[in-house]
Amino acid sequence: MLEELRLCAPSWDVCVVDDGSSDGTASVAREKGAVLLRLPINLGIGGAVQTGYLWARDHGYDIAAQIDGDGQHDPRHLAAAVRPIEAGTADFVIGSRYLSAGGFRSTALRRAGTRYLSWFLGLRCGAHVTDPTSGFRVAGRRAIELFAASYPSDYPEPEAIAFAMRRGLGVEEVPVVMRSRQHGSSSIGPGRTLYYLIKVSLALILLPVERRRNAELSG
Amino acid sequence: MTNPLLPLELQILACVTLLAFSGWVLYLVRLQSLSLRDSLLWLLSTGVVVVFAIFPRLLQDLARAIGVQVPSNALFALAILYLTLNVLSLTIVLSKESTRTRRLAQECALLRAELDAMRARVERLLPA
Numbered sequence: 113m114l115e116e117l118r119l120c121a122p123s124w125d126v127c128v129v130d131d132g133s134s135d136g137t138a139s140v141a142r143e144k145g146a147v148l149l150r151l152p153i154n155l156g157i158g159g160a161v162q163t164g165y166l167w168a169r170d171h172g173y174d175i176a177a178q179i180d181g182d183g184q185h186d187p188r189h190l191a192a193a194v195r196p197i198e199a200g201t202a203d204f205v206i207g208s209r210y211l212s213a214g215g216f217r218s219t220a221l222r223r224a225g226t227r228y229l230s231w232f233l234g235l236r237c238g239a240h241v242t243d244p245t246s247g248f249r250v251a252g253r254r255a256i257e258l259f260a261a262s263y264p265s266d267y268p269e270p271e272a273i274a275f276a277m278r279r280g281l282g283v284e285e286v287p288v289v290m291r292s293r294q295h296g297s298s299s300i301g302p303g304r305t306l307y308y309l310i311k312v313s314l315a316l317i318l319l320p321v322e323r324r325r326n327a328e329l330s331g
Numbered sequence: 332m333t334n335p336l337l338p339l340e341l342q343i344l345a346c347v348t349l350l351a352f353s354g355w356v357l358y359l360v361r362l363q364s365l366s367l368r369d370s371l372l373w374l375l376s377t378g379v380v381v382v383f384a385i386f387p388r389l390l391q392d393l394a395r396a397i398g399v400q401v402p403s404n405a406l407f408a409l410a411i412l413y414l415t416l417n418v419l420s421l422t423i424v425l426s427k428e429s430t431r432t433r434r435l436a437q438e439c440a441l442l443r444a445e446l447d448a449m450r451a452r453v454e455r456l457l458p459a
Contacts (some may be wrong), residue, residue: 149440155433163437
């Protein structure tokens with residue numbers, strides 16, 4: 113993954129977030145010369161991703177891309193995903209596997225869940241996002257600052273889109289082709305899909321209160 | 332004074348138990364195992380229960396006022412409310428703490444990365 117990033121996106125600084133793992137992520141990242149953000153305790157995906165955004169904010173980056181470490185995301189799509197931000201038409205770009213033909217698309221059940229979330233997100237905050245659970249994202253400066261200050265935990269992807277929409281950030285999608293994981297398995301098994309959907313729906317309904325609280329915390 | 336609601340022995344037992352409990356809470360505060368702020372809800376709610384143990388008539392009046400037939404049911408309802416409030420306050424504290432722990436862990440990761448960068452620079456400048 114890191115090799116590929118260096119080949120496809122040589123101008124990017126790479127930062128690896130190691131969420132308390134013991135699988136040698138740290139030594140691989142060091143070996144490849146990436147910045148390593150090693151969390152002393154396991155925070156889960158929300159806390160881990162936010163750590164990356166904190167790093168980007170503190171070091172003054174104008175654009176930060178977020179890519180899963182399991183090989184699902186192809187760094188070749190980075191250039192296209194960055195374009196809307198550089199053009200100033202969006203603050204937050206999501207790589208959607210449903211806008212492109214082919215590639216890995218997950219099971220029918222997951223697809224139905226995704227479609228529901230996409231519909232609900234549109235209903236709740238007017239976002240037109242076809243792939244709300246995609247972990248392939250590029251954030252501009254405003255999005256970096258927002259996510260560094262407040263980022264949802266647990267199953268954060270759809271909620272993060274809602275956060276961005278609520279703050280009036282421009283959200284766009286670009287087509288990407290996803291591959292099946294090179295290693296590891298999804299954190300969401302079939303039995304948990306329902307829990308996932310309920311939790312995320314609730315989180316989206318409760319959004320305004322949560323935002324106010326976060327604003328207090330960060331302000 | 333004879334009290335048809337609560338036999339004297341039971342009243343004394345309840346008071347002793349509750350006072351012992353309050354004493355334990357205060358002891359924990361003095362041991363610094365429990366902060367004074369967190370102990371206040373326990374002391375306050377225990378105090379209310381003591382008042383009901385000493386004056387069971389109050390409980391009876393309260394039961395009548397809210398339309399509960401059996402005073403002991405009002406007692407159970409109050410007890411459940413008491414526990415619920417205490418557990419809720421506990422959960423709020425816990426949520427706040429986990430947010431703070433998350434921040435600390437993130438800060439830790441950021442500082443480690445800074446340290447890595449500094450170490451690399453120092454090693455470049457001063458090869459061992």
